[in-house]
Amino acid sequence: xxxxxxxxxxxxxxxxxxxxxxxxxxxxxxxxxxxxxxxxxxxxxxxxxxxxxxxxxxxxxxxxxxxxxxxxxxxxxxxxxxxxxxxxxxxxxxxxxxxxxxxxxxxxxxxxxxxxxxxxxxxxxxxxxxxxxxxxxxxxxxxxxxxxxxxxxxxxxxxxxxxxxxxxxxxxxxxxxxxxxxxxxxxxxxxxxxxxxxxxxxxxxxxxxxxxxxxxxxxxxxxxxxxxxxxxxxxxxxxxxxxxxxxxxxxxxxxxxxxxxxxxxx
Amino acid sequence: xxxxxxxxxxxxxxxxxxxxxxxxxxxxxxxxxxxxxxxxxxxxxxxxxxxxxxxxxxxxxxxxxxxxxxxxxxxxxxxxxxxxxxxxxxxxxxxxxxxxxxxxxxxxxxxxxxxxxxxxxxxxxxxxxxxxxxxxxxxxxxxxxxxxxxxxxxxxxxxxxxxxxxxxxxxxxxxxxxxxxxxxxxxxxxxxxxxxxxxxxxxxxxxxxxxxxxxxxxxxxxxxxxxxxx
Numbered sequence: 001x002x003x004x005x006x007x008x009x010x011x012x013x014x015x016x017x018x019x020x021x022x023x024x025x026x027x028x029x030x031x032x033x034x035x036x037x038x039x040x041x042x043x044x045x046x047x048x049x050x051x052x053x054x055x056x057x058x059x060x061x062x063x064x065x066x067x068x069x070x071x072x073x074x075x076x077x078x079x080x081x082x083x084x085x086x087x088x089x090x091x092x093x094x095x096x097x098x099x100x101x102x103x104x105x106x107x108x109x110x111x112x113x114x115x116x117x118x119x120x121x122x123x124x125x126x127x128x129x130x131x132x133x134x135x136x137x138x139x140x141x142x143x144x145x146x147x148x149x150x151x152x153x154x155x156x157x158x159x160x161x162x163x164x165x166x167x168x169x170x171x172x173x174x175x176x177x178x179x180x181x182x183x184x185x186x187x188x189x190x191x192x193x194x195x196x197x198x199x200x201x202x203x204x205x206x207x208x209x210x211x212x213x214x215x216x217x218x219x220x221x222x223x224x225x226x227x228x229x230x231x232x233x234x235x236x237x238x239x240x241x242x243x244x245x246x247x248x249x250x251x252x253x254x255x256x257x258x259x260x261x262x263x264x265x266x
Numbered sequence: 267x268x269x270x271x272x273x274x275x276x277x278x279x280x281x282x283x284x285x286x287x288x289x290x291x292x293x294x295x296x297x298x299x300x301x302x303x304x305x306x307x308x309x310x311x312x313x314x315x316x317x318x319x320x321x322x323x324x325x326x327x328x329x330x331x332x333x334x335x336x337x338x339x340x341x342x343x344x345x346x347x348x349x350x351x352x353x354x355x356x357x358x359x360x361x362x363x364x365x366x367x368x369x370x371x372x373x374x375x376x377x378x379x380x381x382x383x384x385x386x387x388x389x390x391x392x393x394x395x396x397x398x399x400x401x402x403x404x405x406x407x408x409x410x411x412x413x414x415x416x417x418x419x420x421x422x423x424x425x426x427x428x429x430x431x432x433x434x435x436x437x438x439x440x441x442x443x444x445x446x447x448x449x450x451x452x453x454x455x456x457x458x459x460x461x462x463x464x465x466x467x468x469x470x471x472x473x474x475x476x477x478x479x480x481x482x483x484x485x486x487x488x489x490x491x492x493x494x495x496x
Binding site for chain 2: 013030033034037038040041042075076078079082089109115116118119120122123124125126127128130131136139143149151152154155156157158159160161162163165166167170191193194195197198199200201202204205206208209211212215
């Protein structure tokens with residue numbers, strides 16, 4: 001649990017850099033992203049141009065942060081199960097039918113599914129920019145600056161640390177299973193995997209107990225010293241300003257879009 | 267499946283956010299009674315474990331895959347309050363670091379996957395602790411039932427929220443049917459894994475299974491806990 005910079009605990013999540021996006025304090029970045037997504041969510045499904053505007057804004061943020069598009073695309077995989085659901089919506093939704101490629105689908109369902117996909121995708125990309133430009137430790141600090149209870153932040157910190165430990169242990173156990181000629185090929189072998197999960201829990205837990213004793217002997221008193229020190233650092237005035245740009249620009253896009261489409265309406 | 271941004275309208279998301287905040291507050295207060303500085307790292311470990319088990323994805327057809335929710339497992343291992351807290355932390359970290367589940371849908375996800383699952387699971391666990399014989403087998407059976415019931419109930423709760431604040435016009439009956447059907451399957455997978463994991467933890471360290479605490483010898487706490495040295 002070293003405090004050194006550039007350690008592997010981020011495991012590819014955090015892309016180090018010195019851009020204006022990277023230098024936003026974590027709590028401001030968190031608030032900025034949440035505010036941006038709120039504007040996106042509040043946009044009516046009938047304003048497709050507004051979504052395009054948000055996408056341009058986010059694209060600008062990705063470029064400003066110097067993130068490789070391939071990395072962003074790769075992390076968007078978490079959205080896939082949801083995309084499948086959204087694609088089904090036009091087929092099951094109510095309302096008048098329209099023909100798309102020879103198949104009758106619900107017209108409002110089509111509009112809704114498009115808006116659903118746009119909103120979810122914008123939210124996912126915004127969160128990817130956040131986690132790629134802020135170190136996990138900084139994000140924990142940001143949460144704590146936003147008054148998330150210490151207990152939650154501490155559990156999250158331990159969870160993040162232990163996830164690496166548990167995954168390593170999982171890998172070792174898989175190697176051990178495979179070294180003994182076992183390979184999960186059918187559902188009937190689920191028993192072995194579940195027993196491995198039980199063993200994994202016990203091993204990790206007992207390791208946690210040892211780690212905890214080691215922490216106590218080094219003076220652990222219930223709060224992460226590194227986090228407490230960091231929280232005392234003062235944030236430069238106005239450092240949060242760049243974080244406000246994204247949600248404010250999105251709000252401007254929404255306002256312009258709403259007024260023009262209302263103006264065009266008969 | 268984690269609820270993404272924009273799936274439920276803004277008022278519903280805000281309302282579930284408020285419920286989630288209040289619920290986490292209650293969990294914090296209740297869990298603090300069980301949690302001292304000693305067990306905070308261990309709570310982090312349970313959260314990490316739930317996180318790791320959520321990576322077990324299994325296909326449920328139509329190109330979708332389901333993952334374990336872990337609520338029943340967490341309730342069984344550390345009790346309802348700490349369990350719900352651990353799953354909430356998992357969801358928070360997933361939303362902030364992995365873009366899994368929308369940031370504005372975090373409240374919804376916490377209510378559905380942390381509160382509903384652990385509450386249902388713990389209801390079943392505490393009921394069966396009263397009526398079933400005090401054997402390891404009944405604890406394992408309880409874990410199975412708790413998991414298999416908690417997942418479709420969570421899906422039903424999702425459908426309920428959707429009927430209030432859904433942004434698409436999908437007929438409710440069809441949605442409820444599909445959600446419960448799919449999640450019954452996921453629940454069976456989750457139940458099998460939860461029961462087997464609980465049974466192997468019970469065999470080695472029964473003191474680590476909160477849902478089977480009534481099975482332990484009651485003659486003094488010292489006998490049950492090698493951890494009490496600290």
